[in-house]
Amino acid sequence: MAKPTPLSGFPELLPEQRFVEQQVIDTLRRTFELHGFAGIETRAVEPMDQLLRKGETSKEVYVLRRLQEESAEGHAGIGLHFDLTVPFARYVVENAGKLEFPFRRYQIQKAWRGERPQEGRYREFTQADIDVVMKDELPFHFDVEVARVMAEGLSGLPLPPLRLRVNNRKLIEGFYRGIGAADPQTVITIIDKLDKLPEEQVAALLVSDAGLSEQQAAQCLQLATITTSDTTFVERVRALGVQHELLDTGLQELAAVIDGCSAVRSDRFEVEASLSLARGLDYYTGTVFEIYMVGYEFLKSVGGGGRYDALASDGRSTYPGVGISFGISRTLVPLMSRGLLAADRKVPSTVLVALVDEESRPESDAIASALRSRGISCEVAVSAQKFGKQIRYAERRGIPFVWFTNADGGHEVKDIRSGEQVAADPATWTPPNEDLRPQVLTVSTSSTTEEI
């Protein structure tokens, strides 16, 4: 077979990279479960009408068709999901009778989109979602909870610092209504373009498309400039002198989220109220989130979410929800391809048991078994090459220890990093804790290497 070329948009990781991804997934899972979130996995496919509702036609859905289908158009009408929210909403309705509400769930799975790939944007990618869904009415404190849980999970990851930006749809909609905007939804859509278009252009759009006066447009932009890492945004909004009931509610809610996140705030995880944040999607009704990776703003948001008053509906009941998703592939793949993130070994093995000759393989296997029985990953040398070659084999893979057996049956273990070799007993020898598993190495922008 000729050497296959990589498929654009379908990233594959090397073992030392996959280890990091797996570790990230494990960390998130542990945090989510610590907070009582139950894991689910939904099927990879959904009916096309589910995928295409809410005008999501821009998502470039991959359609599934059997090879033996009679005609190209005769497919079953199913496609791969492009996010985890749509399948989750369907799952909730389908299993409403069996689920307990409020239902906290996490879901770490792949999703697919046919859009043109670019750094940080792939056709097959993994994301981690948490959501809380309720029947009829979802208490507001869950908005605070999902932010806190995701923040806690992400803070434990070997990533550059992250920034959670929070805003509230009620706040901005109330503000826009308060200044007399007739079509707040259009204003929101235009304001969302602030990070792409210069202010003047956004102002012009507000006048031409949203029917605002120049005075009103200026007020909207003034609101959008407000960014604070505490609740002082409330005073600054008040100072603009706009009055509306919805604005009051929004201010109160956003302040509650910002306050509620104070415990998870650190130098590796920033939380800010950002009143320019709108998110283009129209189904958000209150809190909205976006996550950015500091120093990697060109990737755009690496996570996002918010509250939906109608996440799902079965005609009789509506199911409001609030959640956040985080792009695992989106953050990890760019870091890895730049060589900034990988494990320090290509294999899990902590020890390579050397082989004296083929006849003594059972002895080497026995040593390996003794080590494994105590949780130490190890492998036996492939063949009885010269010890120098066996050591080199370990070195290439990053295996830190090589185990030797003397002619008289004594045992010695060598730390090939230091060269130190000491007598050891397979029944009791234990490596330093940090050598038991591969370590994640990150290279920060100041190009210092640190272990996390």
Place this chain on the structure above:
RNA sequence: GUGGGUAUAGCUCAGCUGGUAGAGCGCCGCCUUGUGGUGGCGGAUGUCGCGGGUUCGAGUCCCGUUACUCACCCCA
């Protein structure tokens, strides 16, 4: 979908106005006789993306094609 760029050894890349395919790193062997890394010496690398054309002769020029890649759009 629109517009650029690229395709040569395992990797990163050179290869001029057409004339027998190159470097660095890595890999293998020996120096080193069963304990690696540093050093010295030696060695192997290849459908020059694919197809066609021009030419005595094409990695090089022309046409086509495929893949990759960057930007726009959009999002995790």
